Amino acid sequence: MRNPLPALAAFSKDAQAVSARTGDDDASLGGWLAVTKAAERLAVLSQGDREAYVGSLVGALLPPIGSRPTLIHDALPAPENSLSQLAERLRSEAEEMERAGCLEMAFSTVAAVCRLTSDADVVSRMLAAAHLGRVARQLGDFRTASDCYASVVSVATRERDGPLEAMGWLGLGALARMRGNRPEERRTYEAALACAQPGGHAERSAHHGLMNAAISENRLPDALQHGWRAFDLSAENDDARAMIVSNLALTALRGDFSAAAVHGFLHVLSLSNVARIRLTAYGELLRALANLGDRVRMDAFEAQAIAESERANMPFEVAYFFVLATEAWCALPDFDRAEASLARAESMLSTSGFHELANRAETLRERMREAAVRHTPLRETLWRAPSASGWDEQVNVSIRRLAGLST
Numbered sequence: 548m549r550n551p552l553p554a555l556a557a558f559s560k561d562a563q564a565v566s567a568r569t570g571d572d573d574a575s576l577g578g579w580l581a582v583t584k585a586a587e588r589l590a591v592l593s594q595g596d597r598e599a600y601v602g603s604l605v606g607a608l609l610p611p612i613g614s615r616p617t618l619i620h621d622a623l624p625a626p627e628n629s630l631s632q633l634a635e636r637l638r639s640e641a642e643e644m645e646r647a648g649c650l651e652m653a654f655s656t657v658a659a660v661c662r663l664t665s666d667a668d669v670v671s672r673m674l675a676a677a678h679l680g681r682v683a684r685q686l687g688d689f690r691t692a693s694d695c696y697a698s699v700v701s702v703a704t705r706e707r708d709g710p711l712e713a714m715g716w717l718g719l720g721a722l723a724r725m726r727g728n729r730p731e732e733r734r735t736y737e738a739a740l741a742c743a744q745p746g747g748h749a750e751r752s753a754h755h756g757l758m759n760a761a762i763s764e765n766r767l768p769d770a771l772q773h774g775w776r777a778f779d780l781s782a783e784n785d786d787a788r789a790m791i792v793s794n795l796a797l798t799a800l801r802g803d804f805s806a807a808a809v810h811g812f813l814h815v816l817s818l819s820n821v822a823r824i825r826l827t828a829y830g831e832l833l834r835a836l837a838n839l840g841d842r843v844r845m846d847a848f849e850a851q852a853i854a855e856s857e858r859a860n861m862p863f864e865v866a867y868f869f870v871l872a873t874e875a876w877c878a879l880p881d882f883d884r885a886e887a888s889l890a891r892a893e894s895m896l897s898t899s900g901f902h903e904l905a906n907r908a909e910t911l912r913e914r915m916r917e918a919a920v921r922h923t924p925l926r927e928t929l930w931r932a933p934s935a936s937g938w939d940e941q942v943n944v945s946i947r948r949l950a951g952l953s954t
Contacts (some may be wrong), residue, residue: 549683549691551658554583555777557651564648564860576649581608584638586659589633601633616642617787618678620670621710621747626812631671634660639680645682646821648860654682663900669706671697677714679774684722685823687862687900692722709742713749716742719849720756724763725863727903733760751780751787758794764803770798771945789819792952793828799946800831805838807946814952822859826852830871837878845875863904866895877915885915 552560558580585604589597601609615625616638624634637660644653657679664671680695699715716739723732736756756779761770774795781788796811816825829852836845849872856865864947869892876885889912896905911947918925 548694549686549688551655554562554580554587554652555606556657557583558653559657560858561644561649566671568576575643575647576606577647579640579652580795580928581655582637583656583659585609586656586663587823588638589637589661590662594630598629598634598884600628610639612636614639616678616756618674618681618714620674621713621744621749621805622753623670623710623823626671628668630667632666634664634671634675639683642810645685648822650682650686650860653680654686654724657682657846660919661867666885667704669708670711673702673711674714677718680718681721684718685861685863689722689726689900692816693716696722698866699719699912707833710744710747710749711751713739713743717749717756719753720753722754723760725903727906729760729763733757733764736760746780751777754780755787755794756789758798762794762798765801767798767801770794774798775945784818786819786821786824789815789821791823792818793824793831795949796828797831797837799949800835800838803838804946808835809839811949811952812934815950823861826856826859826861826868828866830868830875833872833875834878837875837928839881840879842879845879845936862895862899863901866892866899866904869895870911872916873908873911874925877918878912879916880922880924882915882922921953 551557552751558576560578582589585600585608589600590602590653592835609670612632613625615635618638619625619635626635637656641653641656641660644650644656653883657675660675661672661679664675677699680699681694683689683695684692685951696715696718699716699718700712703709703712703715716735720732720735720739723729736753739749740757743753758770758773758777761767761773774791777791778788778795792811792814796808796815798812799805800808809832812828812835815828816832829848831843832848833852836842836848852868852872856868859865867889872888873885876882876888892904892908893912896908899905913940914925
């Protein structure tokens, strides 16, 4: 299992990789260093010393009691004991680090929370473990992530805690997706849905995961069914909603409703400032615009996306954007621009563990060579889905809902 870096080492590594807007002198980065250092100290203090230390912390260092992270138990109220409340406050700050791409500090902070809660209740311990798995997954450490998620499933099964077990299955589903294991992806998300609390965060995430699996397998009516259920369970200005809308727009793109897809991806960019969400939306937006032959907007949005990618500490999402951009330029076609994008993707994927994406780039490289000789677009074979029973009726409903979203 990956060992967390000391706070200062994690800070140094993140400071070199995150965006220019979060430099060494940025207040948020310095504040997160203080949080990570505080978490490390709290993890080794006795209860009495810990409470005194928390009381001595500057008020702005941690969010107030009651501030909750996204990974919570759907069937239980917010914790009332001081240790669990402290764990949630630290994990809330770690989530802000994640959103900014400060993954090493996030990992060190949540690892400290895991030590801090080692003698706490099962729920607090396993929520911290699930959170650690999520950060490890974003860092590309799939072994640590898998160990964390499997531990949550094992303990929750023993405790007969369905909502907690669902969180472990959700993490394993995300890992299966990144590894390109479609049957396992679908199985784990179905397991999560089976034990999730109705109407809770886990149910929403399970439907979102099943939507992604359905898109990958070209089961577009199923993708719409799961997608709109996930949408209805999401908060209006939540990042989860932005990701769901992005996938609904992708479903429209798969059905050859490119104008509606453009509308959806633009809506995503208006909803979220999170780089990992925006980069995917940019890449899919380029593909939709390529379908429409809109080179002017392709140029403009690609420039915006590249600028954001250069400020992001998110190797998977950046490489994925360049693969999508390659496909978009192939569809226009402009093979010189496609070559430039693919070269950037390949340089990142050569040392990564993102096997599915690397295979996708390799296949794309082979097909580009063939298409460039004929100078024919690759659009039809790259992403357009085959017709499916019931698809026309469902997509019309979906397109109308997408068109009704505010921008």
